[in-house]
Amino acid sequence: MAQVAVEVEARCLVALDRGDHAGAATLVVGEYGPQLLGYLCSVLRSEADAGEVFSMFSEDLWRGLPGFRRECPVRVWCYRLAWHAAARFLRDPYRGRGQRLETTGLSRLVEEVRSSVFLGRDQARQATLDRLREALTPDERTLLVLRVDRGLTWGEVALVLGDERGVPVEEPALRKRFERLKEKLAEGARKEGLL
Secondary structure, rough: HHHHHHHHHHHHHHHHHHHOHHHHHHHHHHHHHHHHEEEEEEEHHHHHHHHHHHHHHHHOEEEEHHHHHOOOOOHHHHHHHHHHHHHHHHHHHHHHOOOOOOOOOHHHHHHHHHHHHOOOHHHHHHHHHHHHHHHHOOOOOHHHHHHHHHHOOOOHHHHHOOOOOOOOOOOOHHHHHHHHHHHEEEEEEEEHHOO
8 A cells, every 4th residue: 555655646746747737636536536535524424525525625636736845745735635625614604504405315325335334343333433433523533534544644644734834733732632532532432332
């Protein structure tokens, strides 16, 4: 997997050096798109919202590639764009007032499909883990997904969660937040009988 990321990074940088921003964007969305969309689904807990934010990310990517300063790997920069798109989406005042179309049957089907991904696992245990994750804030979910699920280094996570100007989060503060998150999850797991 790491070798694939290195190859994608190299191909993307070659495209950018040639001024082929469309080619670089196509490569990024094709190679990193599925993992970024999965990340957004984990953070936002809604496939519809994740799809909308993924579109926002794609627009940000398209606009931002010509000015990409190469201060971090393309993959990390993409997670950063996705996180900032999610944060903008969550701050949108209309989002809280809008009414979503009720699709109970479809929601049930989507949940069944999502559950089927975890073949071979105890379904009750997985449902409990899903509930624990759902109880987390978007900030907590993003920290968990980036560090545990995606394996980003602390420095990369700090860059992703940095502010709009590119100032990264302080790593010691990030590590402390992660420790508190682990304690919160452990307490929830104990209450649910998983530990």
